[in-house]
Amino acid sequence: MSTEELPPRESMEFDVVIVGAGPSGLSAAIRLKQLNADLNVVVVEKGSEVGAHILSGAVIDPAGLDKLVPDWREDADCPLKTQVKDDRFFWMTGAGAIKLPNFIMPPLMHNHHCYIGSLGNVCRWLARKAEALGVEIYPGFAAAEVLYDEDGKVKGIATGDMGIGRDGKPKDSFTRGMELLGKYTLFAEGARGSLTKQLIGKFALDAKSEPPKFGIGLKEVWQIDPAKHQKGLIQHSFGWPLDMKTGGGSFLYHYDDNLVAVGFVVHLNYDDPYLSPFDEFQRFKTHPAVRGTFEGAKRLAYGARAITEGGYQSVPKLSFPGGALIGCAAGFVNVPRIKGVHNAMGTGMLAAEHVAAAISADRANDELVEYENAWRTSSVGKDLFLVRNVKPLWSKFGTVLGVALGGFDMWCNTLFGASLFGTQSHAKPDRATLDPARQHTPKAYPKPDGKISFDKLSSVFLSNTNHEEDQPVHLKVTDMNLQKTSEHDVFAGPSNRYCPAGVYEWIEEGSGPRFQINAQNCVHCKTCDVKDPNGNITWVPPEGGGGPNYEAM
Structure with missing residues (x-):
């Protein structure tokens, strides 16, 4: 049965369709119902349940929650219970850790008003709030296609077909996807x-913005010895094990009942094709100042996710006919603060307010220019503007000088509302930063000990990742010959x-190297979609419900 022979999809109509049940999408849904209880709102989520694909540190600035659910601190069901009590920042060397005094940090870097917890569990809690207001949430259904009307305006999305075999043909279990149609569609992916990429291309939303920038964040959750647990302690570091021209750093958070979240972020504009972010993370945990925390402890969970790092300069145009981008789909992470949840929630609420106003004025499927015009003067825009130069200065001048200049710039913006550097550019996309392999030496990473450091496959096991095996590979290589002649021959296969x-x-x-894709291992981090040196790999959604099943990440 060809695509043309497939039966027509059934459709459902709503006032607002939201793609993604993360903090931004759920905040938008809740705010819409708070503003107008009669609105029909649906949220579609590709994870098997709300929270299954959510991964974040997370030290959460409560600004978004305070606005959306003002009494959340009194809600016994809210999973955020641990407030930051001790906030430490370290410069790491191979043998030691130098604590930086808090007074040199700009006020915006202080975390004592923030809370530590699982963002996945926060999203589960928000989903219950949304459903109590009448929002329909459909987990396990991936938004696979943007739907347009005859004028080219977005009119909704289609969920992916289920039961397609690896050969591309329908199986006996085949089920056609659904069309979810709305007056406005908000993309919170x-x-x-994947759909956001298409929309940015179709409507040239990035025509006036800098290239998007990304990092990869890797995280583990451990249960440690109660005698070592310091509830409310958070630590961040930069420096070792990365070299001085590679951006990134670590986090280590003590929260709840003897839990520690430990993670490592590597900026994806690195140039060494032999660098392995996963192995740098495992190496970090063996540092003398870190290792003791995990000795005798139990590793409970593992995951990884791409992080938006472009900030103020890289945010594309947010509105287009029929819909808008919200949250990290557009990129609102505050890089030096390592926080984006408050801004994701903020843009979700801001978009919802303009959608509700448009619908009350009998508008539909037009462009929400009011939302696009409002975000830079909102709390989100102000938050990002103060730190807009931190990432480009770090990238241009390396860790030592770049971080120092970034700190100086944040102080200038905070005290005087201006920067001596103006607004710096990001230069080129992350896929274009790799050097040919001949300019570097292969790295010999330490063998994992199975106690503090681990290999990839045992880590993926902890992510509870699962995909239907008999389905098309969801990692699309455009030109397999290019993958061989460039990714392998020139760059020594950095995808591995x-x-x-x-x-x-x-x-x-015998016939030469063969590129193998173990799609069933994919944790949906989307790093390949960012870092392949030729932009030759495209991540698309697999069958709904596939991927990691994070329990409390």
Whole structure:
């Protein structure tokens, strides 16, 4: 049965369709119902349940929650229970850790008003709030296609067909996807959303913005010895194990009942094709100042996710006929603060307010220019503007000088409302930053000990990742010959190293190297969609419900 022979999709009509049940999408849904209880709002989520694909540090600035659910602190069901009590920042060397005094940090970097917890559990809690207001939430259904009317305006989305075999043909279990139609559609897919990419291209939303920038964040959750647990302690670091021209750093958060979230972020504009973010993370945990926390402890969970890092300069135009981008789909992470949840919620609420106003004025499927015009003067825009130069200065001048200049710039913006650097540019996209392999030396990473450090496959096991095996591979290589002649021959196969889940392998055979894709391992981090040196790999949604099943990340 060809695509043309497939039966027509059934359709459902709503006032507002929201793609993605993360903090931004759920905040938009809740705010819409708060403003107008009669609105029909639907949220479609590709994870098997709300929270299954959510991964964040997370130290959460409560500004968004305070606005959306003012009494959340009194809600016994809210999973955020641990407030930051001790906030430390370290410069790491190979043998030691130098604590930086808090007084040199600009006020916006202080975290004592923030809360530590699982963003996945926060989203589950928000989903219950949304459903109590009458929002319909459909987990396990991936938004696979943007639908347009005859004038080219967005009119909704279609969920992916289920039961397609690896050969592309319908199986006996085949079920056609649904069309979800709305007066407005909000895209809250998170970093590097597949439909968001299409919309940015179709409507040239990035015509006046800097290239998007990304990092990869890797995270584990551990249960540690109660004698070592310091509830409310958060630590951040930069420096070792990365070299001085590679951006990134670590986080380590003590929260709840003897839990520690430990993670590592590597900026994806690195130039060494032999660098492995996963192995740098494992190496970090062996540092003398860190290792003791995890000795005798139990690793409970693992995951990874691309992070938007472009900030103020890289935010594309947010509105287009029939819809808008919200949250990390557009990129509102505050890089030096390592926080984006408050801004994701903020843009979700801001978009919802303009959608509700438009519908009350009997508008539909037009462009929400009011939302686009409002975000830069909102709390979100102000938050990002103060730190707009931190990432480009770090990238241009390296960790030592770049971080110092970024700190100086934040102080100038905070005290005087101006920057000596103006607004710096990001130069080129992350896929264009790799050097040919001949300019670097292969790295010999330490073998994991199975106690503090681990390999990729045992880590993926902890992510509870699962995909239907008999389905088309959701990692699309446009030109397999280019993958061989460039990604392999020139760059020495960096996909095997930048992927944190062991998805990509180059297997040497008698006829030459063969590119193998272990799609069932994919944790949906989307790093390959960002870092492939030729932009030759495209991530698309697999069958709904596939991917990681994070329990409390």
